Structures are given as structure tokens and as C-alpha cells.
Amino acid sequence: MHQDYFEHDVIVVGGGHSGSEAAAAAANMGADTLLITMKLADIGQMSCNPAIGGIGKGHIAREIDALGGIMGKATDRAGIQFRMLNKSKGPAVWGPRAQCGRRAYARAIRQELEAIDNLKMRSDMVKEILTDDAGETVTGVRTNLGKEFRAPCVVLTTGTFSNGVIHVGEQNFGGGRIGESASHGITGCLHDLGFESGRLKTGTPPRVDGRSIDYSVMEKQPGDPDATAFSFLTDDLPSVEAQLSCWLTDTTPETHEVLRTGFDRSPMFTGALDADGPRYCPSIEDKIDRFSEKDHHQLFIEPEGRDTHEVYVNGFSSSLPEEVQFEALRTVPGMEEAHMHRPGYAIEYDFFPPYQIEYSLETKYVDGLFFAGQINGTTGYEEAAAQGIMAGINAVQKLRQADPIVLKRSEAYIGVLIDDLVAKGTDEPYRMFTSRAEHRILLRQDNADQRLTELGHKLGLASKERLDRTREKERAIDVTRETLSDTTVSPQQVDDYLQSVGTSTLNQPRPVIELCKRPEVDSEDLLRHAGLYDEVVTEAPGMLSAPRLIEIDLKYEGYIDRQKDMVEEMEEKERWPIPDDFDYHALDNISIEARQKLSKVEPDNLGQASRVPGVRASDISVLMVLLKNEG
Amino acid sequence: MHQDYFEHDVIVVGGGHSGSEAAAAAANMGADTLLITMKLADIGQMSCNPAIGGIGKGHIAREIDALGGIMGKATDRAGIQFRMLNKSKGPAVWGPRAQCGRRAYARAIRQELEAIDNLKMRSDMVKEILTDDAGETVTGVRTNLGKEFRAPCVVLTTGTFSNGVIHVGEQNFGGGRIGESASHGITGCLHDLGFESGRLKTGTPPRVDGRSIDYSVMEKQPGDPDATAFSFLTDDLPSVEAQLSCWLTDTTPETHEVLRTGFDRSPMFTGALDADGPRYCPSIEDKIDRFSEKDHHQLFIEPEGRDTHEVYVNGFSSSLPEEVQFEALRTVPGMEEAHMHRPGYAIEYDFFPPYQIEYSLETKYVDGLFFAGQINGTTGYEEAAAQGIMAGINAVQKLRQADPIVLKRSEAYIGVLIDDLVAKGTDEPYRMFTSRAEHRILLRQDNADQRLTELGHKLGLASKERLDRTREKERAIDVTRETLSDTTVSPQQVDDYLQSVGTSTLNQPRPVIELCKRPEVDSEDLLRHAGLYDEVVTEAPGMLSAPRLIEIDLKYEGYIDRQKDMVEEMEEKERWPIPDDFDYHALDNISIEARQKLSKVEPDNLGQASRVPGVRASDISVLMVLLKNEG
Ligand SMILES: Cc1cc2nc3c(=O)[nH]c(=O)nc-3n(C[C@H](O)[C@H](O)[C@H](O)COP(=O)(O)OP(=O)(O)OC[C@H]3O[C@@H](n4cnc5c(N)ncnc54)[C@H](O)[C@@H]3O)c2cc1C
């Protein structure tokens, strides 16, 4: 028997966003990796919105790239429109977003994966997780084709497919996405191994034939001239002219009226579907129900690719009966003649509440078994991919008998995400927001490489080229910053410019760097205006210039220092480990709620304990005293 | 209610090769057409070999194009290697073949469909065929989403999906293709309407990671410098250098030995799968079983696209247990390290024996319901597409209350295909061969446009541009031929050339046209050599020059005339209609077999009756006398 076909170091189950990153990371780190997914042609398929990034999510995508992941490169290749969201706010919360060709994105992911040497693929459905007799250590998987594939590490990323049920009005049927089968077997098998599962739901809007839309009554939303790429390796993007536009329109009171006629047949309202859905991605019926005072909601009409006229009606997610969706859609300005390719629908699926995983994403009950992506209760491609890359990394760390890599909340949104999941759990699909990151001023999308690429490289994941670019960027920033401190400008050189942006003029020469701190000043413009740009700037690789990068730091200087103090305080707490067998029930001077929650979550240290919902500052103080006495 | 969403002129069920052509034809002819298929992203998916054309099949593909279909254009766009097969034989049986990018082909088909104005699409599964209360006239379909779509004509093209069951070794499970669900419901519904169904099977080889193959020990098979395009609208193809190569290798005695170890677990040999399969596309186990004296079989390693390393192992179709396939594959030179993406498998599915359809492809039992493609018992993309285009045409003819379009056996391979199906039926998957066409000398791939484009245009299907090109081609042939007849060449002009190709030299000037008839002579070369080319040739649009086209006619002149006589004789018979209610059982002077077969098939005329298997010439004579007396 040729063992190399049936035996691997790491098996990744599922070729969605999570599985693709997991497989890429494990294989790039040198593990002989097998990716098993239902259909190879569906690798990297976007289940819903054909877009990557946005606020919070864009940060994650940049972090995945900084570590050496594939999402960013695929996005840059498949992007048809690039924007930077939240530009009116501070740069910490700017979020890059790319509209992607759906087909192009899947193709780009497939190509990224095919370019990795020791990554093998298999088209098949996993039916069973195999373990040793005790059910304590994973040994492999059994598939629909009846074959057993063995590996000491298995990463499970089956998304919305586990016992997926699709709902449209009163109709429902099994499916993982429309037109794709659900997958069965795994949940039962995990129950036998001691896991608990829950149900969640999510929804998607109708797809529409773009030829049937009247764009002339909609507002055009073109790409953004100063959008940046997703990958730190990308040097340019298609010009705004070469990008496609999205279109804005609104629902009307009539739309809402029509939608309401279907409420009595909506699975959400009849109770046919009572799993929890993503509060922040509500269906249109949820929106008109919850915000009944609003007489319109904005819709984004988004192209699905350069090679198709299909469009995505962002904001119109629904599981109302099809004829209701259809009639309602036709009351939206510009959609009077719309032809739907298919209605919106809701899907409910199994997930595994994430108190059952470690920070490494390895499960607590079965050694070598990792969970990543939507099955941990998240929603979104970026959230899934982030867990995927970390699970892939930690599977290999385990093979190497090295410590798991756990990103801190102060280091990355990915750290926030995983910490939130593990420490707080979730009872609705979890998605990232910048507000979830208390250290968000440190965690900018523009500095993800400075935060993470060195680590990625040390792990054998980020390439030498990536590391070199990061170092070169850092050097460019340092050198330029020093030059800017040493350079003064005269009133003649800059007053015109200062006046034009509405800030006070100079009465004597000043160091440039001081001017760059002023909120009104755009440092690139200032330097160009003063005729100094070429002289003082050392160019940084990538899509942001050194002055732009420095300016962000300068403007945040005060906050950043304060943040760093907070981080230290928190890290102090993280350095207080809590023993594995710590008996919270024996503590009668902490609240009952804290006792219960802490027993369930089993935090590794005081920092994590402090973030478990229901645990109060007073509980933590008690714990700290106790641990001090013990330690 | 907006009726335009739920009511259409023609509904096509299934977006495979047959459904795509049917929908394109109906919509291009002006019908408001709805294409319903399980998943829009799978439109135009090649289930098996990523190639179009070949001997016989290439003819069909060209005919579909000539009529105004989409297969040829998509093939030219997606082709990665073009060849002309059978070049060593006469030009009547030359067969164009293109290796295509699997993803690129599906994308090209989707784009062709999206470019058609009144074609709408829907992603959904049809569960039920709706009829009037009497079950005699189709009224629409009901889908998985519980919706009813109405149309007076419904074309059913569900391929291998109806109750599809996939087999690999002793494993089997439902599926329409691997990773795709089977479709259920339609067969039962057709049984209720009085249809009979049968089971057929087909198989596919493993997919392999091309990076794991050692091509250095294989024979390279590059593209062909004088291959022609599939569409008569295409003017050039990528250069041979820009095309990809296929690779040849062979199974070995060891391969066969390993394969035999799995015979006791093969669904073919254990009887688990006893539907009939395509005799001419046998599985590798069939081949070594039937041809046990052969110690090797040729395998073609074919690329799946420019953007993937996946390859298709043509010739290694199998449903043996996966480990047997795997070990056997690894005994093939160059495949010692091969990694399979998935094993080969066999699939069995429902089909509807085609005595239940008319020549128009409309069913005999339900008015307005058409069957096309694999569900009529054929195999192959081209065979499916051919039926699709004819069903689409005839659905619209029906709406127009016009006569159905039935191509004659002497007019097109498509005519042969449909006549064979309807008149002879099939009990194994039917595929086209040139030998099935008794008039094959008339039915060349190079003259499909001359045979069919005028008809296509008259129907409103072939574009004006297409017709103009055909007319221009015909004119170029006529003018050039006349010039060639009027031009003489001297021995000095051509003797060198004649000698070089090994035919006798001249002793006096002769008309060029005479030389062109000689089998050794390549007319283009001759004219170039004589310095006459530019002077005597009127260029034809498309990829074949006027002299090349004329030469083919010249070389076949004798045969062509004889063929034309035969055709007339046959057509004479076709002009003898047989009344609908003709009672064959009442004839006791024809054979019992003939009585039974003819009653089942109910041929429209004497010509068709003569082709029903089991009907003898003597039976036909009796019938003719009878009809003469009656008429
Ligand atoms: C209808 C719908 C609407 C959504 N709406 C939103 C939204 O509005 N906003 C948002 O942020 N996110 C939304 N999402 C969620 C987003 O698509 C997911 O969060 C993301 O795709 C999860 O990635 P994943 O890798 O975890 O799983 P998926 O992308 O679901 O990928 C799972 C993969 O695993 C494979 N697989 C499953 N089971 C098996 C098995 N047993 N064996 C082998 N392979 C298997 C599947 O074929 C698939 O390739 C929606 C998802 C769906 C389906």
C-alpha cells in the first residue's frame, strides 16, 4: 500500500475561507497537508456577498496577509472595485473593502493553493472523525467514498454545511448553500466525542439579472482613488476607471408594506426557524420590524464580476416567500423590472459553541482536532479565514511540539476575535467590529505587517520577500521621520498651503514634523507644496508612502502612548496563570455567576478570566489575591 | 402579481450542454425563455472529459455552430489545444477536437447565455412537471422552492442527475456528479404521465495533480498547426506554441494485474451496477476483461485548463475500489508518484427510452414537453447539445404553430442522431460515429455551414453575419473553382512540385483543376509553387481557404454523385407517409418482430420504418404495396 496517499501530517476538512487558509498555512509551514472538500471547483466560494474587507473585517484581511496568508493576494487579483471605508473617521478605523468577481475570487484562491508544494487536494465528503479507542486523540477522517485518511492533526472547517437547512417562506430543505448538499454525519460523531452543538442561522439576499435594472435612477458609487491593496505585496491596483461601480438605491414605504404581507409566512416570525442570526446583518424583514419608524433602508447593488451581469442586492437579505420578495423588490426605484435569478434565503446550521476550544483553536476534548471558521459560531469570510490561518499554524506547531501561537488582543484583531470566542463564547453569529478591539489605535490596517510579518516569517509562513518589504518599510519610516525632524520649513514655503487647508500660518521657520501633526495637514501635500518631497522622503514599498504612514503615527501619538500603558497593565494580568484544575466552585467569595462561567470556560490566566462575561472586577481581585497566595 | 416572473414561453430545465443550447436557441428565436438549473455557477459544466469534438462529435459541434448555436464559440474561446483527428483518412471523416479549460468553458457558455436578451435564468431544482388535468399538455414546472413556473413548452435536459447513483468499488451514494446532489421527483412524475424509464450508466477516470506526474517519460502530443476552429465565425486560433500539450503513456501488465485484484469488489462485476454502459467508452476494467490478450492500453494525460495543474487521465475510467485505482495508476510510467484528487467512479441514472419522443423531440404523450440530451439515452456533450438546439428550435416552432424542423440523415449528423434515437431506440448510451452516417461524404465538418446556416438564419437563429459569411464562402468557392478550371499550368511551373509529392510530371500544359484532383496534390501548395495563388484564389472567410475547400469536393466528386443518388432513393421512401393510426398488428404478411417494433416506434413514413431494427427489406416492400393501395 502506498501510504503517502492515505497518510498526512495535517488534514483540513472544507475548502471555504477558513479551510483554504488553514491548508495553505500548514503546507507552507512544511506539513504534508491534505485538503478534503466536497467539490474542488467550489474551493474559495463566497457564499454570500462578493466582497472582502470593510470596517474591522478589512483589518483582519490585512493581518492574514501580513502573516503570510492567501486572502489578500486573491482579493487584489479578483477585485473589481476597491474602496477605503470610514475615511471621515480616524485612520485607526479606516477599513479597506474590495468588491470581487465571485468566480475570479474562487479561481484566485484555487491558484494560490495549487502553487503550494506539499498541499494535496481531494474532492470528497468527510462523514466521520476518527480517534483512538478512548476518543481522546484524533487519528484521521472517514469519507463518503468509504476511505480512511490518517493524520495526527485534523482541522475542521465545514462552515454552514453541517446539517444545513435552507428556508424560503414556508419552504425548507437540506442544503449547505443553495444548489449544494448539506453535509451530515460529523455532528453526530462530535456529539459521541463529547462535544455540544448549537444552531445558528444566517441569510442572503436575492441575486438579480443586472440587465433588468434601471441604473439611471440610482446613485453611482465608483471605486476610490486612494484605496489601498489588501496584500502588502501588491504595488498597484487597477485605476478607478478600470474598476466597476456599485449603485445605491433605497427601499420605499411601499416596499415595506409589501414585505409585511409575507410576515405571517416568514420562518423567522412563524417560529419555523428560531436559531439566532447575526444581529448586525439583519434581514430586510428584521429591519422593518425592528426599526418600524424608518420608511426606507439603503440598498447597494453590487456587481458579481466582470464576466457576468448577475448582481447582488446588498441590504435585502430575506427569507420571506419568494413572491413577496419579488413584488417588494419591484417597488424599489430602478428595480421595477428586476428579474431574480433566485430569491434570498436563510440557512440554519450546526455550530460548536467555542468554549470547547483552546486559544490555539485545538478542541479541549480531542487532542489534535482543531475547529476553525463558521463552525465556531462566527460569520464572515475574514473571521473564518483568520481562524483558518491560526488553526493551520497551530496544527503545525503541535507537530513540531512547539508552543501554540496565540495572538494578543493588543497585537491583532485576530487576537481579539479568538479571545472573544474562547473567553466569552457567542450565542449569535459573531462578526468583527473595530469597537471590539480596545487597543484599536495600535491595530491599524496599515501597520499589520509591522505587527505580524516577523512572526509569520519566523514560523516559516511569511516569505523572505514579505519580511524584506516590511523591514524596508520600517526603515523608510525611520529614515524619513528622522529627516522630517531635522528639516525646517519657512513661512514662504508653506503658508499658502497651510492657509488653503484652513490652519494657521507660520511666523518663523518650524520643523516639518510639527506641521505634520496638525489634523488639517496632509503631509504628502505639504511636502510636495514645499518642494521638499523628493529630498526628504525615503520611499516605502507597498501602496502607502512613508509620510502618510508617519503622519498616522504622529496624529495618534498621544493615544498610542496611553494605549501602550493599558496594554502593559493587561499583560500583567495575562502573566498570572490559573492552574488547569483550578476549582472555582470551592470559592465562595466570588459571585455564583462567575463561579459557573469560569468553570465552563476554564481561562488560562487572569487576563482571560477578566474578560469572561458575567465576571466582575471584584471577582478578579479575589482571584488575584488567591493566586498570589498560591504562587 | 407580476406574471412576467412566473410565466414564460419556454422553460428549459437543466443548464448542461443540452439545456444551454436549448435555452439559447429558444431565446435567440425570440421566445421569452427561462432556464432553470440547480446551480447557475455550474452552467456548461463538463461532467467528464474537458474536450469538445473528435471524430463524429466534431461534426456535430460544427453543425450546431452552423445553425447558430453556442458550443462552437465557447469551444474556440476556452480551447487550450486544437487538433484535427483522423487526418490520415479522407477529409469526410476528419474530426476537429479541442481540449478545453474546464472552468473556461463553463464561463464561456455562461457568457454566451448572458448575452442573449430574452433569456432569464433561475437557480433552483425542478421537482415536478405540471400538466393540464388530463395529463396531456404541459403547463409548467414546480420547483424545490415550491414555486410554479408556467409555459406552454418545457424542455427537459436533466442529464445524469435523475436518481443518479455514484459507485466506487463497494461504495455507492446518490449524486448527479461527484460533489453534486442527484435530482429526485421528475422520474416519478413522468411515470405518472405514462412514460417508461430505464437505467444507464457511464464512468469517469480519476483526476490527478499534474505536479505529481513525471512527463519526461511520456510522449508529448502538441496542438496541431492546421487545426481549424469550431465556429464558422472564428478567424484564428492561438498559435501551436501558445497551446498546451497532452501526454501519452500506457498501462503495463503490472497495472492490469493490480486492477484485477479489485474485480471482486467492482460494481460492474459484482452485479451491484447492472445498467448498460457506453460500449465505446469502456472502463479500464472492461478493457482488460474484454481484451485480455492486450498487455497495455494507451492513456492520454490531458490538462484541465491554463489555470490549474489538475489533469484528466483519459482512458482510465474506473469504478474499482479507490485503493486499487490508486495502486494501479502508480504502475503507469510517469505516474509512480501520482496524487489523485479523487478516484474514478461510475454513475447510473434514469433515462427515457427515446421511442417516446417524436422527431421534433417533443414527447409523444405530453404535448409541449420536450426531452433532450442524456435523458434520451445518449452520451457526450455534442450529442446532448445537438438535441438541445433542436428541442429549443422545435419548442419555438410549436409556439409559432409552424412545422417542426427535422433534419434529414443526408443533411446532418444531427439528423442521423435523432433518427437513430427515435427510429431505432438505444439500450446503451448512444454516441456518434462517422460510420453511423451512411451519407458521411456529404456531411463534412467543413461544409456544415453550407448545409445548415441558411436554415438557421431562416429560423431567426443564425445571425445575418453568419449567413453573410456562408454566402461569401460559397461565392469564393464558385469563383475560385471557375478560375481554376480556366487556368492552365505548364510543366515548368509545376513539375518540381509534382515530383516532390511523388506524382507524375506533365508533358504539356494542363488545367490546374485536373491536378488538384490527384490524391497526392495539396492544392494550396501547388498554386503557391506555380506562383498563381494570389492571382486565382478568392479568399473565403473562416479558417479554410477556397482551394482547400474545392480540393475536398474534387477528390470526392465520384462518391458525392453516387451519394446523392442514394439520398434521392431514400428520400423517395421518406415521402411515403404512414398514417398515425396505422395498425401493424393487422398485417399478417410482415414478420412478427416487425409488427411489434413498428407498433412501438410508430414511424412517420416508410423511410423511418425501414430503419427500425428488426424490420427487413421484405417487410418494407409489403408495407409499400399496402400504402400504395391505400393512397
Ligand atoms: C446563505 C449565507 C449567507 C451568509 N451571509 C453572510 C453575511 O451576510 N455576512 C457575512 O459576513 N457572512 C455571511 N455568511 C457567512 C460566510 O459565508 C461564512 O462565514 C464563511 O463562508 C465561512 O467560511 P468557512 O470556511 O467557515 O465555511 P464555508 O465558506 O461555508 O466553507 C465550508 C466548506 O467546507 C466544505 N464542507 C462542508 N462539509 C464538508 C464535509 N463534511 N467534507 C468535506 N468538505 C465539507 C464545503 O464544501 C465548503 O467548501 C453567509 C453564509 C451563507 C451560506
Ligand SMILES: Cc1cc2nc3c(=O)[nH]c(=O)nc-3n(C[C@H](O)[C@H](O)[C@H](O)COP(=O)(O)OP(=O)(O)OC[C@H]3O[C@@H](n4cnc5c(N)ncnc54)[C@H](O)[C@@H]3O)c2cc1C
Ligand atoms: C461521470 C460521468 C462520466 C461521463 N463520461 C463520459 C464519457 O466518457 N464520454 C462521453 O461522451 N460522455 C460522458 N459523460 C456524459 C456527458 O457528460 C453527458 O452526456 C452530457 O453532459 C449530457 O449533457 P446534458 O445536457 O444532457 O446533461 P448534463 O450535462 O448532465 O446537465 C444536466 C443539467 O441539468 C441540471 N439538472 C438536473 N436535474 C435538474 C432539476 N431537476 N432541476 C434543475 N436542473 C437540473 C444539472 O444541474 C445540470 O446542469 C459522462 C457523464 C458523467 C456524469
